[in-house]
Amino acid sequence: MTTTDNAAASDSAPTSLEQAVTTTDPVVLGRVWGFGGMTAVLLGAVAGLLVGLERLDLGSADVFGSADEVFQFWSAHRVAFVLLGVLPALMALATTVVPRQCSGPLVFPRAAAMACWTWLIGAGMTVVGFLVDGGLGTPGGGGQREATALTVMGLLLAIGGLLLASVCVMTTIVSGRPAGTGLRDLPYTAWTTLVGATVWTGMLGVLAANAVLAYVDLRGRPAVRFGAEDAIWEQLSWMFTHPAIYVLALPVLGIALDLVSSVTRTEQSNRDVVLVATAAFGFLSFGAFAQTFFDTPGTPIAEEAISVVAAFAIVPVTLAIVGGLADTLRRGAANLGSKPPAEAVCSLLAALLVLAATAVGAVRVIAPLELLDSSVTGAHFALVLGAVVLGVGAGFHHWGEELVGPKGRRPGLFLLGGLAVAGGTVLVGVADLVSGLLDQADFTGVDLATAGNPDSGVGGLNLVSMVGSVVLLAGLGLWMLTGSLHTAANRKGAA
Amino acid sequence: MATTVPAAPTRPRTLVVASAFGTGSVVMYFGCLFALYFSIRHDAMAWGTQWYPEGAIQLVPGGMNMSTMAMSAITMGWAVHAVINDDRIHAMIAMALTAVLGIAMVNQTVFYFKDIGLPIDASEAATLLFTIVGSHMVMVAVGVLWLGLLLLRALGGQDTSRHRDLVSAAALYWYASVAVYSVIWVGIYIAK
Numbered sequence: 037m038t039t040t041d042n043a044a045a046s047d048s049a050p051t052s053l054e055q056a057v058t059t060t061d062p063v064v065l066g067r068v069w070g071f072g073g074m075t076a077v078l079l080g081a082v083a084g085l086l087v088g089l090e091r092l093d094l095g096s097a098d099v100f101g102s103a104d105e106v107f108q109f110w111s112a113h114r115v116a117f118v119l120l121g122v123l124p125a126l127m128a129l130a131t132t133v134v135p136r137q138c139s140g141p142l143v144f145p146r147a148a149a150m151a152c153w154t155w156l157i158g159a160g161m162t163v164v165g166f167l168v169d170g171g172l173g174t175p176g177g178g179g180q181r182e183a184t185a186l187t188v189m190g191l192l193l194a195i196g197g198l199l200l201a202s203v204c205v206m207t208t209i210v211s212g213r214p215a216g217t218g219l220r221d222l223p224y225t226a227w228t229t230l231v232g233a234t235v236w237t238g239m240l241g242v243l244a245a246n247a248v249l250a251y252v253d254l255r256g257r258p259a260v261r262f263g264a265e266d267a268i269w270e271q272l273s274w275m276f277t278h279p280a281i282y283v284l285a286l287p288v289l290g291i292a293l294d295l296v297s298s299v300t301r302t303e304q305s306n307r308d309v310v311l312v313a314t315a316a317f318g319f320l321s322f323g324a325f326a327q328t329f330f331d332t333p334g335t336p337i338a339e340e341a342i343s344v345v346a347a348f349a350i351v352p353v354t355l356a357i358v359g360g361l362a363d364t365l366r367r368g369a370a371n372l373g374s375k376p377p378a379e380a381v382c383s384l385l386a387a388l389l390v391l392a393a394t395a396v397g398a399v400r401v402i403a404p405l406e407l408l409d410s411s412v413t414g415a416h417f418a419l420v421l422g423a424v425v426l427g428v429g430a431g432f433h434h435w436g437e438e439l440v441g442p443k444g445r446r447p448g449l450f451l452l453g454g455l456a457v458a459g460g461t462v463l464v465g466v467a468d469l470v471s472g473l474l475d476q477a478d479f480t481g482v483d484l485a486t487a488g489n490p491d492s493g494v495g496g497l498n499l500v501s502m503v504g505s506v507v508l509l510a511g512l513g514l515w516m517l518t519g520s521l522h523t524a525a526n527r528k529g530a531a
Numbered sequence: 532m533a534t535t536v537p538a539a540p541t542r543p544r545t546l547v548v549a550s551a552f553g554t555g556s557v558v559m560y561f562g563c564l565f566a567l568y569f570s571i572r573h574d575a576m577a578w579g580t581q582w583y584p585e586g587a588i589q590l591v592p593g594g595m596n597m598s599t600m601a602m603s604a605i606t607m608g609w610a611v612h613a614v615i616n617d618d619r620i621h622a623m624i625a626m627a628l629t630a631v632l633g634i635a636m637v638n639q640t641v642f643y644f645k646d647i648g649l650p651i652d653a654s655e656a657a658t659l660l661f662t663i664v665g666s667h668m669v670m671v672a673v674g675v676l677w678l679g680l681l682l683l684r685a686l687g688g689q690d691t692s693r694h695r696d697l698v699s700a701a702a703l704y705w706y707a708s709v710a711v712y713s714v715i716w717v718g719i720y721i722a723k
Contacts, residue, residue: 143545199556207549237552241559245666249564252662257652324559330567332574 057153060145065152066132066439069201070432071519072156073125077425078516079163080116081509083109088464088502090482094490097482104178108171110479111269114276115172117421119194120159122284123236125428127155127198129287130205130229133435137226140212144204151200158193165190173268175481181254184265188251191272195244202233202240220311224297224304225431227311228290231318235283239275242324246271270329277413278397279346280323281420285390288427289314289357292383295434296361299380300368304360313356320350338401338408347401354394358387378451382430385458389423389465396469405473410488411480412472415465422461422508429454429515436522444525449518456511463504467497550700554707557670561711564666565718568659575656582656583723584649592643593720596636597712603632604709607702614698622698623685629705630678633671636712640668660719667715670708677701 056064087110090099100106131152135142142148165171170183172191209222209230219227250271253263261267274280297304304310326337337343361384372380396419399405400412407413432439433450472478474497477488575582610625612618644661651661681697689697 144549199553203549203552203556206552207545211545211548234552237556238559241556242563245560245563245567248560248666249567249658249662252651252665253658260652260658261655262658324563330570332570 058149060149062131062135062142062145062148063439065149066128068128068152068156069124069131070128070439072159073121073123073128073428074512074516074519076116076120076159076163077122077125078509078512080113080121081505081512083113083116084464085502085505085509087113088498088505091480091498092495092502094476094480094487094494094498095482095484100482102176102178103481103483103486104174104176106482107174107269107479108166108169108179111172112166114417115162115166115191117417117425118276118281118284119191119198120162122421122424122428123198124155124159125432126229126232126284126287126424127152127201127205128439129225129291129428129431129435130233131201132439133431134205134226134229135208135212136438137223138209138213139217140208140214142204143208143212147200148204151197151204153197154200155194155197158190158195158197161190162187162194163190172272173265175266177265179265181265184268185251185254188247188254188268192244192247192251195240195247199237199240199244202237206230206233206237220308224290224293224310224314225287226290228287228293228314228318231315232283232286235286235318235322239280239283239322239324243272243275246327267329271327274323274326274328276417277326278323278400278416279321279326279343279350281417282321282350282394282397283318283323284424285393285420285427286314286318286321288383288386288424288431289317289354289361289390291427291431291434292361292387293357293364295377295380295383295430296364296368298434299372299377300364301371302364302368304364305367306360306363310357310360313353313360316353317350317357320346320353336408339403344401344403348398351391351394351398354391358391361387377434378447378454379430379434381451382426382433382454382458385454386423386427386430389419389426389458389461392465393419393423396465407472409478410472411468411476411478413478415468415472418461418468419465422457422465425512426454426457426461429457432519440519440522441526443528444522446518446521449514449521453511453514453518456507456514458511460504460506460508460511463507464501465504467501467504471497471501544696544699546696546700547703550703554704557704558707558711561663561666561714564659564663565714568663569718571655571659583660584653587647587649588660588720588723589643590720592639593716596639597716597720599632599636599639600709600712603629603636604706606632607705611695611698611702614695615692617692619685623682626678626682626685626698630675630682633675633678637668637671637675640664663715663719667708667711670711674701674705674708677704 050058086099087106090106131142131148165183165187168183169180170187171179172187173179173184209226249262250268251263253259253261262271293304293310326343328336328338331337393416396412396416400407400416436445471490471494474491474494475488476490476494477486480487572582606625606629610622610629613622613625649657651657678701681701684697
């Protein structure tokens with residue numbers, strides 16, 4: 037090699053930014069998914085806290101200027117948790133851990149990279165759309181049309197990115213595992229990711245159709261129906277409620293099964309039963325049919341037999357999975373020692389929260405109680421999503437060495453954050469559950485009529501719920517600190 | 532990591548599996564639009580409301596497009612068969628024909644939409660019509676681009692039976708686009 041060659045080579049050496057953007061390394065992509073997702077969860081928790089502050093006085097607007105502004109943050113909280121937060125965070129584990137569990141590389145690494153950056157750009161557009169008075173419509177039509185269009189377009193990009201990444205992960209599991217290894221032989225995280233990704237790939241396609249229809253009707257002229265400001269959220273809201281949100285909990289149950297089996301050094305008994313139960317859990321979490329906006333005269337879809345049976349059937353299915361988990365824990369308890377690993381504690385708490393959430397989901401559909409539009413729906417959302425965040429965090433901690441590096445792990449700080457996330461979730465879930473039983477509406481707006489004219493006792497419960505949001509936020513903050521310290525220690529080590 | 536299975540040779544047909552998953556999601560997309568279309572149409576009919584203005588939807592353009600798509604399904608099958616048999620010339624002719632038929636379908640749909648005299652904001656039916664048929668046009672356009680890439684690769688020599696997954700994956704997607712159009716033809720153009 038000549039001097040000129042050397043000079044040319046050094047001139048064309050990519051910068052760290054170029055390397056980050058052009059890389060197809062699943063670990064780097066996993067970090068983008070993970071950091072981006074957990075940041076969105078943090079932002080969603082902040083939005084939830086602000087709405088919680090507004091709910092302290094149901095009769096007036098204190099934090100926000102109008103009911104429409106409350107609605108924008110209320111809907112942003114749910115979108116940030118599901119599409120911008122938890123699902124991408126799950127994708128971080130799906131693109132890094134799952135391929136290794138299948139003993140192969142992630143297939144289509146360039147497509148996976150494109151998916152990651154497409155999602156990130158879409159997530160950025162969605163956040164900006166919400167911040168510039170857009171969002172997914174408002175009940176009073178007080179949002180900016182162009183900003184709403186930007187939000188919908190951002191959401192479509194985010195959905196596209198998630199879909200493409202899911203296809204890469206599913207193909208890796210189905211086609212990338214070694215010949216002779218059946219789907220039954222896969223670790224639970226890979227198996228539940230396959231089932232979950234199959235279900236959410238179908239649902240995201242449907243959600244994209246809803247969003248495209250709203251976007252087409254929204255642009256350029258008065259909306260006919262689908263793009264009306266007060267109609268967009270209701271068309272998309274099925275993705276953020278029962279039963280669709282259960283699909284997010286499925287990989288978390290898989291993570292818990294793997295973690296407990298790993299830390300107790302005990303094989304799961306009745307493996308086929310657990311596999312069937314997790315598949316049934318995925319089947320019951322398909323929620324694209326539950327589109328309340330398109331209810332026809334007669335029984336609303338949320339009160340139809342299919343919705344009610346699904347809400348009740350998922351409880352024993354979850355019980356079977358958690359029972360399997362408890363059995364492994366019982367048989368391997370002697371191997372745990374006096375200090376069980378932090379991630380095992382968090383994943384077990386996550387599984388218990390999922391079980392509690394399914395019970396709340398079943399109570400919610402009991403027709404005489406009329407809880408569908410009450411804050412029991414919010415309690416259900418908080419419990420499921422809190423469980424998922426907790427489980428994903430446990431997964432990040434357990435496989436942290438592979439994602440970030442071996443140095444700088446802080447299990448104590450992580451456990452403290454995990455307990456705060458679990459505690460905050462329980463506080464929000466229980467307070468909102470009781471508030472719902474006292475007739476408080478899911479979306480409370482800024483006047484008592486919108487809030488459902490609830491009993492006076494909800495004031496104290498809303499305060500408890502707000503405290504829960506603060507504790508949850510503190511836990512997430514601790515986790516972000518733990519992750520940053522872990523990353524910094526390994527960067528320093530590498531340097 | 533919890534448990535890891537030992538490494539061994541990987542399974543084939545990765546592209547076809549990925550195409551099946553991706554196409555499945557696209558089919559779910561259209562499934563949603565069709566469900567909404569037929570549900571809202573059923574309600575409108577039940578209330579005695581006019582769904583489309585008289586004469587707005589012509590049978591001929593839809594029928595022509597359907598026959599174009601049906602022919603393209605045959606040429607796509609021809610391409611797969613030719614690639615399996617290492618028949619380079621026929622594979623390229625078949626893929627080019629399929630792409631041309633796809634372009635013809637898009638061209639005819641655009642012409643019809645310009646001629647239809649039914650604004651997109653005329654009614655819910657019109658909005659749904661433009662969304663469904665427009666989305667299908669995008670689906671076909673993506674298929675044409677995919678076929679264009681395959682043709683380029685075929686010109687580069689990757690058109691043997693060793694690379695048949697490239698064509699099989701595209702064929703799966705293309706057949707799905709034909710199937711989706713058949714629902715549009717029956718549900719929208721014929722049933723109106």
